[in-house]
Amino acid sequence: MYLFQNEKSYGDRLLAEDDCGNKVSYEDLDSFAEELYGHTRGKTLIFILCENTIGSLMGYLGCLKTGVVPLMLEKQINQELLDRLINEYHPTFLYVPRDSLLKAKECEIVWETKGYYLCQRREKQSTSLYGELALLLTTSGSTGSPKLVRQSKGNMEANAESICNYLNIHEKERPVTTLPMNYTYGLSIINSHVKKGAALLLTTKSMVEQPFWDFVREKRATSFGGVPYTYQVLKRIGFLEMNLPDLKIMTQAGGKLSLNLHKEFASYAKDRGKQFVVMYGQTEATARMGYLPASKAIERCGSMGIAIPGGRFWLEDDKNEEITEPEIQGELVYQGENVALGYACCLDDLIKEDEWKGVLHTGDMAKRDSDGYYYITGRKKRFIKLFGNRVNLDEVERLLKDQFEGVDFACAGRDDSLKIYTDMRQEGLLKILDYFYEMTGINSRAVQIQHLDKIPKNEAGKTLYSEID
């Protein structure tokens, strides 16, 4: 079984249109996939440097249709981090846009299509991939960790089906891209709409550019998704006063939205006859796990909702026992067919089968009200979200320690605010910020750095975060 096989019946229906007027149909995807297969010859590993363009979309969908396993990466990825991933996983092909061709080293171009190049790597390495493996995504892309999430065809199929069901997605929808294709939330929008034969509106423009809104109006976009920061920007640029009659659905995920913004956008949607849907998910669950039905957006403001169709939530205490009483905090656990197969940390892990067996301990702390709605209250694991992207604090420490030998670091913070503590002298601090930016591309406004004479440790040498943050 391969993904997107039923979609043949969509024939000449529009699959995607970009902001330069280029169009592709579902039929075009079929012939693209066939040609791709001619070059790749079956199940193999490919790295896709993605952007919201037709070439990138066709590459992604073409791989899924033919069983080629892509690792999706942002096209701006730092070369050093890309090389690390290449050396770890030895992909057979790289699929890169024209302007990033220099990133494909030691390669032979075997196919040029739609602004993209399929490059075969000279290094010959036979890779064994688990038969059901369909897609790889980074857990924390920006810090260059080799840790990936392994998603199966069944995972993607189940999650897309469920999303279509609770958002009532149909063929007339026209979502506009606001999220990258290396991001599970962005992919879930693509997957669920392609499943229904809808048309995707692709743009590399951002919401702070007039051409983005011209495109949205002209092509009559019906929906978009955004992370919390997106909604802050939308508010600032006067979105709430814009007249967009065709826009019907706005979804939000990628971190907890502030209560005020949740309220504001929920009321806006209600007044204008639109839907605002707050959702909850992780790459480890092939995107979506929970959603707050639009009809409850005001009444249950601040909640991330209930489990998606086909899934189940419960809370566990620190002895891993289920909490049955309402209003008690515990770790959120999810069960469903969309829970991914497991992680991969090296090439040999790609042969592994299903390790998680449909159950995911999310690492998020939550409570449930007496009507069964869930509220995220905190996190068990050491990571924060910076503009919707997960950033593992331990990985940031590792990245910095690797670069600055002999210097100690401790990272802490909350969403959209990373704090780096270091024993490096004051004069060197800017160098750390520069390096961090160069590697991760994370906006330095979200990062604060502070000198400490010594990073506090316990006797075992573990950092005492409670004493610094």
Add this chain to the structure above:
Amino acid sequence: MTNLEIYNRMFIRDLRVKEEDLPGLKYRGIRTWDSLGHMDLIADLEEKYDIHISTSDVMNFSSYEKGMEVLAKYGVII
């Protein structure tokens, strides 16, 4: 500080560019001038010059030079 010095300083700080790179600099022409960098820059310019830039002007602010034209509308002559 002159208005030009403030203007340049905000670009240099928020977008992490060098002064000599400023002429001709365009939105999305460099990695740092993305939507995040843009909103930071706008917020800082608003604060420094004590003005409120309208939605359409936030979007018109598409280059280093264009930004000067936008600010002129608010009485900030660079």
